Amino acid sequence: MSLKIGDKIILTIHDLAFGGEGVGRVDDFVVFIPFVITGETVEAEITEVKKNFARAKLLRVVTPAPERVTPECKYFGACGGCQYQHLDYAAQLRVKQKQIADLFERVGKISRAVVAPVIPCPVPYGYRNRIMIRSQWNGPAKKLEIGFIRTDNKFVEDITECKIAEPALNEQILHVRAHPPPKGGIKVVLRVQPENWEVPPDSFFQNNFFLLPKLVATVREFLAAGGARHLIDLYCGVGFFGIEAAAVVDSFVGVEYDKLAIAAARKNAAAREIHNGEFIAAQVENILPELLKKFSPEKTAVILDPPRKGCWPETLELLRQHRPAQVIYVSCHPATMARDLNIMCADGVFELARVQPLDMFPQTQHVECVADLRRRN
């Protein structure tokens, strides 16, 4: 059967791919459908046909899965922010664990046995401390839309609340709506400042305060198990991991190219009377060659917490040559992480001891992972 746009089909979902789309088949031809659950039979309408797969929109759930729940948000399905509100929270965690294990096996050539169960967020709604809302002029309706990019990726869904954002941000959304931007095309970042951390307005801080203790505990546990005495905290932002792990090592150094974040990192360390660390404002790829020479590799651990695009190949190659005892790789983008872990482990230079996923982003396709890489002797 050759599918065409507009065709209505009934099919059974046999997996949820990374990114949240369900995978079904029509005569062996793969069809991706959002907002479904493995095991469900659904009716869908084809919206796009490519050489090897098609996409469809969900029309009706014929046989619902037992994990199906009512989404809390009235914009779910139209707003592009969340993919999993229709799935009960325990099932979201299982789905994410399987997706990471599948991805690491396929892209990273990594045994799925190293991927631990996902640590849940104690607050699966109302957790986000930073959101970006956009304005867009809707010509036909003659009105300014204020909200998030829609699932279709083209338009802005006009919203008055966001169920995954902290309550304080929902108040800020109403304030923006009461004092709207003068035109379309404007982005407004809304943020709740963390307690006891200095963070400049444009600098990075972790998005979910509720799961931070578990994230810190995971990094500390990996570091303590590795036994390194020196820590190089790369992409350190306002010094978060270096400062939180300072007591586990004799000395640490943080590197970050955002100069204001580095100034804040120094203040954050001083405020805690932490004196065994220093912070350097530099590009990781420029400073790393001379930095690695300062520490003996067998006593050194490196934290990598790069932006979503992952690490530069040169940075990974340098780490492979220098071979520090441990590399702890933190990432909110499992696909680039799997690629980088594969490079690190090639030819048996490093070995992946464990991957700990943490659900820093409930209801969405995203998930944070911490990987413990050990140098092989």
Ligand SMILES: C[S@@+](CC[C@H](N)C(=O)[O-])C[C@H]1O[C@@H](n2cnc3c(N)ncnc32)[C@H](O)[C@@H]1O
């Ligand atoms: C995911 S954030 C991690 C921040 C920090 N580890 C934390 O937990 O708060 C990535 C950081 O890397 C910084 N960054 C991105 N590219 C960089 C580069 N080439 N050299 C140095 N820092 C970089 C960004 O400014 C950002 O602060």
